[in-house]
Amino acid sequence: MVALTSLSPHSPRPSPSTANPRRRPPPPHVTAPPRGHIRPTAAVASATTNSDGGTADDYHSTIRSLNSHGRHVPRKSLGQNYMLNTRVNEELVAAAGVEEGDVVLEIGPGTGSLTAALLAAGATVVAVEKDKNMAALVKDRFGSTHQLKIIEEDITKFHVHSHFLPILEEKSHHKKKYAKVVSNLPFNVSTEVVKQILPMGDVFSVMVLMLQDETALRLANAAIQTPEYRPINVFVNFYSEPEYKFKVERANFFPQPKVDGGVIRFKLKKAGEYPHVSSNKSFFAMVNSAFNGKRKMLRKSLQHICSSADIEAALTNIGLPATARPSDLVMDDFVRLHNHLPKV
Numbered sequence: 001m002v003a004l005t006s007l008s009p010h011s012p013r014p015s016p017s018t019a020n021p022r023r024r025p026p027p028p029h030v031t032a033p034p035r036g037h038i039r040p041t042a043a044v045a046s047a048t049t050n051s052d053g054g055t056a057d058d059y060h061s062t063i064r065s066l067n068s069h070g071r072h073v074p075r076k077s078l079g080q081n082y083m084l085n086t087r088v089n090e091e092l093v094a095a096a097g098v099e100e101g102d103v104v105l106e107i108g109p110g111t112g113s114l115t116a117a118l119l120a121a122g123a124t125v126v127a128v129e130k131d132k133n134m135a136a137l138v139k140d141r142f143g144s145t146h147q148l149k150i151i152e153e154d155i156t157k158f159h160v161h162s163h164f165l166p167i168l169e170e171k172s173h174h175k176k177k178y179a180k181v182v183s184n185l186p187f188n189v190s191t192e193v194v195k196q197i198l199p200m201g202d203v204f205s206v207m208v209l210m211l212q213d214e215t216a217l218r219l220a221n222a223a224i225q226t227p228e229y230r231p232i233n234v235f236v237n238f239y240s241e242p243e244y245k246f247k248v249e250r251a252n253f254f255p256q257p258k259v260d261g262g263v264i265r266f267k268l269k270k271a272g273e274y275p276h277v278s279s280n281k282s283f284f285a286m287v288n289s290a291f292n293g294k295r296k297m298l299r300k301s302l303q304h305i306c307s308s309a310d311i312e313a314a315l316t317n318i319g320l321p322a323t324a325r326p327s328d329l330v331m332d333d334f335v336r337l338h339n340h341l342p343k344v
């Protein structure tokens, strides 16, 4: 784990010639990030550069843009904690390996700070934003550029195949190309988004998310035989290779949340790389049933699928004790168990 102390938002005090005495100073935990990191493309240059020639995603510019067109008080219910540190956004873009010509799905562009970094890297961005005020704000910020499409929609209701695929196909000139997902995600939809996107290895190659640090660590690193180990870990490892990237201190967000952020990268598997099971549906039904009685032995919790004797035999066949519990099994063990049970 790399603590992003180097990405904490520390910057030199403004020189007297550039300091504006009427500006409210940032609170002690939120100082502006070092300037001059983003090299925007022409299309976004005016939108990402403030009047001092610095990058436009610090405390002041975030407040200014939230105040523009009437005050948009950050909504807790939508997880509206905006990123103040351009360098963190650049690290997210780098973690996804975004380069010129990529097509990126961004979930929740908010004030457009991560959007700016993605556009600066040369990506075409499809940004899905639920809050109509923020969708309008980000449209205003970037104006009309072919590099950006903003869709006002709830990501959990967003139909990737009908709304996103046509754009991907057009941008990749109808050749097979995989898109990427990069998002500072509203924390309350993180599990749903992971479940929605990871099985889409035919569309996306990589997904980089800023989550609650604890969630990012749990999804990437939960070890068997710990309370953190859940069915979602089996799901994540079935469809992807997860990697915890770095921690982002809470002081980098406005308003400051009660927890730190953590960045996770999922390399999505293609369908041919999924572990072989007769049916994904029955496999995950078995995993979920197994964890319903987390402390129960599998020979008891899976009895609705087949007899205890069959379960014991299958466990023994795959080299596990007949008394195994769900938290003893890594993803591959569940696959082998599923393939050895007679009636699955």
Ligand SMILES: C[S@@+](CC[C@H](N)C(=O)[O-])C[C@H]1O[C@@H](n2cnc3c(N)ncnc32)[C@H](O)[C@@H]1O
Pocket (backbone or CB within 6 Å): 078, 079, 080, 081, 082, 083, 084, 107, 108, 109, 110, 111, 112, 113, 114, 115, 128, 129, 130, 131, 134, 153, 154, 155, 156, 183, 184, 185, 186, 187, 189
């Ligand atoms: C944590 S903020 C991140 C904003 C911006 N990307 C940034 O880094 O500052 C989350 C954003 O997601 C939006 N959002 C919340 N729930 C959403 C949903 N279900 N679908 C799409 N966007 C959503 C919020 O309105 C907000 O703009």
